[in-house]
Amino acid sequence: MSVSLTLAPAPATTFRLLGLFSFDRDEGAPLRPMWPKPSALLALLLVADGPVTLERIAAELWGDRRPESAVANIRGYIGLLRRRFGGGAVRTLPGSYELALPGALLDSDAFLDLLDRAENAGSPGEREELLGRALALWHGPALSGLTHGPVLESWVERMNGHRRRATLQLAELSLGVGRHARAQDLLRQHLVGHPTDESAYQLLMRALHEAGDSSAALAVYQRANRRLVDHGLLPGPRLRGTQQAILNHRPLPPG
Numbered sequence: 136m137s138v139s140l141t142l143a144p145a146p147a148t149t150f151r152l153l154g155l156f157s158f159d160r161d162e163g164a165p166l167r168p169m170w171p172k173p174s175a176l177l178a179l180l181l182v183a184d185g186p187v188t189l190e191r192i193a194a195e196l197w198g199d200r201r202p203e204s205a206v207a208n209i210r211g212y213i214g215l216l217r218r219r220f221g222g223g224a225v226r227t228l229p230g231s232y233e234l235a236l237p238g239a240l241l242d243s244d245a246f247l248d249l250l251d252r253a254e255n256a257g258s259p260g261e262r263e264e265l266l267g268r269a270l271a272l273w274h275g276p277a278l279s280g281l282t283h284g285p286v287l288e289s290w291v292e293r294m295n296g297h298r299r300r301a302t303l304q305l306a307e308l309s310l311g312v313g314r315h316a317r318a319q320d321l322l323r324q325h326l327v328g329h330p331t332d333e334s335a336y337q338l339l340m341r342a343l344h345e346a347g348d349s350s351a352a353l354a355v356y357q358r359a360n361r362r363l364v365d366h367g368l369l370p371g372p373r374l375r376g377t378q379q380a381i382l383n384h385r386p387l388p389p390g
Contacts, residue, residue, distance in 0.1 A: 147238040148220065150181055153246060153294070154274035156281050169219070172196055173212040175281050180216075180225070180234035181241065182290045188231045195284030243294060246272045250301060259308055266305040270321075273298060276328070299329065306338050315346035330362045333374045340377050341387055349381050 150158045156178055169177070179187060179195050193205045202208070213232055216225050226233045249269035256262035277291045302325045309318040322339040326332060336359040343352035356378040360370055370378075376388045 147240050148236060149240045150242070151274070152178065152181065152241060152243045153272050153277050155279045169215065171280075171282060172208070173215050175284070175287070176209070176212045177216060177234075178278055178281055179284075179286055180232065181239075182243075182287065183234070186226075186228050186231035186233040190230075191286065192232070195286050198284060242272045243277075245269075246294075247297065250297060253301075253304075259311065263305060263308040263312075266301050266308070270298070270301055270305065299325070299332070303334055303338065306335075306342070310338070310342055310345065315342045318342040319346075331366050331368060333359070333363070333371050337374050337377050340374075340381065344381055344387065352381055353378065 148158055148160050150156075156174060158177075175196055176192060179192065189206060189209060192209050193201050196209070197205060213225050213227075217223075220236060224234065224236055226235050246269050249265050249272075253262045253265035253269065256265055277294045278287060281287065283291060302321055306318040306321045309315075309321070319339060319342045322335050322342065326335050326339070329335060336355060340352040340355050343349070343355065356370070356374065359374060363370055373388060379385075380387045
């Protein structure tokens with residue numbers, strides 16, 4: 136769904152996809168949560184770029200266990216969305232549905248907009264500030280609380296990739312201006328959910344080493360080695376090179 140981030144005359148509905156899936160209005164009574172299937176359908180319509188066919192909706196909601204009542208159930212969920220967000224909130228098209236909420240605000244859209252602005256920032260300081268604001272929009276794994284079919288799973292993986300790149304970029308920028316503690320916090324939080332990310336381990340080792348704690352940096356390598364082995368992997372040449380550079384008091388290899 137393509138939505139605008141400009142102000143709408145009517146109270147805007149804010150959808151939070153970068154964490155526990157939720158929504159509320161800027162004014163008036165808060166919107167109550169819905170059951171899992173209607174919520175998953177709403178999320179699907181929100182992330183879709185245009186109409187979504189009945190077939191795709193059924194595959195997303197039930198996979199290979201599609202009930203005989205799937206089409207009737209979907210129509211019931213569409214009715215629920217219209218009652219919740221207004222009669223014109225979902226358009227019926229031949230064999231498909233499309234969300235029509237011009238006043239909707241998506242945290243994922245705001246996140247991607249901030250990443251675009253960071254990419255075109257005029258200075259490292261501005262880029263660092265924009266990346267920090269983008270990452271602050273996350274409050275847990277994307278679309279938490281929902282069962283993901285193939286479309287939502289693909290969307291989550293894509294957003295996780297953007298989040299990872301932004302995290303590593305912000306950590307590098309922080310290191311460039313001597314903010315070692317901030318870089319360490321970012322990387323440790325990232326590694327909780329990505330225990331085999333060698334680039335993050337390498338940056339964390341650098342952050343600790345440059346802060347004067349080489350022993351902690353070497354301990355990170357040992358932890359990385361254990362985590363990688365647990366997943367059937369071995370440390371790559373850059374991670375091993377960082378360890379050897381610290382042990383031999385040589386300049387660290389580039390990230």
